[in-house]
Amino acid sequence: MFTPLERPALIVVTSCMLLALASAAALAILKRRRGDNRRGRFLGGLVLILAVGAGVLRHQAAVAKPPNHVAHLLADEPLLTRLVGDLESTPTVTPDERRNPFIPFDPPARTQFIIAARELRTTSPPTPVCGRIRVTVRDEGLVLRLGERVQLTGRLYRPAPPRNPGEFDWARWNYLQGIEAAMVVEGAEHVRRMPVEPSWPARGFAGARLYALLLLLGSYGDEPPDAAGRLLDTLVLGQRTAADRELNEAFLRAGGLHFLAVSGFNIAVLAGASCWVMRGVLRRSARATAAVTLGAVVIYGTVAEPNAPIVRAMVLGVLVALSGLTRRLATIWNGLAASALCVLLVNPLELFRSGFQLSFVQVMALILLVGRAMAPNPTRFFERPREEEAGSWRAFIRMKLWREAVGLVVLSVIAWAVATPLVLFHYGRLAPWGFIGSLLLTIPVVLITWLGVLTIIMQALCQPAAGLVSMPLQWLTSGVLWAVHCFANLARPGVVELAKPPFVLVFGTYGLLGAAVAISGR
Incomplete structure (x- = not known):
């Protein structure tokens, strides 16, 4: 275990490592272009060593706890205390639900959110503290904003590991998000809003999300369906x-x-719609299309909740759009690697979370396998139809739709099959008919996304005309909800509980799949 470094020293050392990494990479590229392979290999090894060193330092910064971390306050029993912190997540309300039939009363509704601890108010003067805390308030109706500072009085405790075999490990789940403490507040009267304005980025993000939500649900009136x-x-x-x-x-x-x-x-649906409108409908240039797509991706990434898949897709979309603006060839693998680097620099523990693993594994599988599955073959079953081969526009459109339908089936099956080992490993669940549900829901979900974005734009620009789009959006949303419940009742068992496979088996499965892809590519 490394000795924890102070934050300023850690920032300086990490910056130097990253600067050296960038310099070595640039030198390696120049030397390779000049044909000096030996020096290029040496500099390539240096790049790898520096990258590993930077990764170790960043991981140490993520797991090391300073002396004023809230984790040092935790004991075997919950601690009654008073804390001040800033909201890092939007509060969510869980309605009262009696899961245990032997409880003689209905449990109260709960409001949950995450705070970044700032002060411990049980001492005089208050003691500065740090650390992320998951807060549960046994009440509802709290009017709190993202980034707002609050004072909480409740019981601070350490998330407990599973007590019985097969239980979900909530302690590890919280740890991978950088949360090592939890707090229970008995009522809204123990939550006090502090007279401190959130920072301008937090106010901007929260305001953008609220404004977009009001525009999206404006056609429902004052009381939209839950x-x-x-x-x-x-x-x-x-x-x-x-x-x-x-x-x-x-x-x-x-x-x-x-x-x-x-x-x-x-993000892929939004970026695809932007490209289609700019290139297919408005007939604009590639640079104009890239600029509009870049703006759409950045705006959506700002409004959406930050997580590893969103950051990955946003970085990848930005890099592809920038390659279009600079008229360079977009390399999907470089963009995927850069997006993974950005996610891990923010939080190295994302590497061990299911969302990060599923996101990157599925994207890599789709890049490697879908193209091979749809490649031309002797039967010409998957070949892209041409106008001269179809004989007429009607036959061409029919062939085009057939190819896209086959592609959707191939994509759904591959995504489901590749994700199944990781889903079993993390959750111990299997959806036998998952690829069918994914296949049936893809087109309606794409239409909902397009109509929703169009509704927001029209509500902002021309509210009277927004009804032309919002009404079909309402009908389609209600239809999707009805179809989801019907399919869930028909396709039983929808989810099967299974024993979690060992890590070696999951890793070996993906290793064999990668080896098969490598052999087939030769």
Whole structure:
């Protein structure tokens, strides 16, 4: 174990390592172009060593706890205390639900959020503290904003590991998010808003999200339907916490939970729509298309909740758009590596989270496998149709739709099959009909995303005309909710509980798949 470094020294050392890494990479590129392979190999090894050193330093900074960390206050029993912190997540409300039938009363509703601790108020004067805390307030109706500073009085405790075999390890789940303490507040009267304004980035992000939500749900009136509003907030605006337990369970049984788990799919749909409008409809240049796509990706990444898949897709989309602006060839693997580097620099523990692993594994599998599955073959079954081969525009359109339908089937099956080992490893669950639910929901979800974004734009520019888009959006959203519940009831068992496979088996499965792809590519 390394000795924890102070924050200023750590910043300086990490900056020097990254600067040396960039310099060595530039020298390696120059030497390789001049044909000096020996020096290029030496500098390549130096780049690798510096990268490992920078990664070790960044990981140490993430796991090392300074003396004033809240984790040092935790004991075997909950500690009654008073803390001041800033909200780092949007508060979510869980309604009262009696899971244990032997409890003679209904449990109260809960409001949950994450704070960054700032002060310990049980001492005089207050003691500065740090660390992230997951807070549960046994009440609802709290009016709190992202970035706002609050004072909480409650019981501070350490998240407990699983007590029985097969239970989910919430302690590790919190640890991978940088949360090593939790707090229970008994009521809203113990939550006090402090007269400190949030920082301007927090105010800007929260204001942008609220404004976009008001525009999206403006056609519903003052009281939008709960389920439809939550679904639109999740699919269109990327607010994963807006989906409650009922909505999550319905999409899980239908095999479409990945649509709620905001990821690169949302950004890909938005970027694809921007390119189609600019190039296919307005006939603009490649640079203009790249500029509009870049703006759309950045705006959506600002409004959506930050997570590893969103950051990955945003970085990848920005790099592809910048390559279009500079008229350079976009390299998907370099963009994927750069997005992974950005995510891990922010939080190295993301490497061990299911969202990060599923996101990158599925994207790599789609890049490697979908193209091979759709490649030309002797039967000409998958070949791209040409106008001269079709004989007429009607036959051409029919062939084009057939190819796209086959591509959607291939994509759904590959994504489901590649994700299954990791889903079993992390959650011990299998959705046997997951690829069918994904196949049936893809087109409606894409249409909801497009119509939702169009509704926001029209509500902002021309509110009377927004009804032409918002009404079909409402009908489609209600239809998707109905279809999800119907499919979840028909396709039983929707989810099968299985024993979690060992890590060696999962790693070996992906290793064999990678070896098969490498051999087939020769």
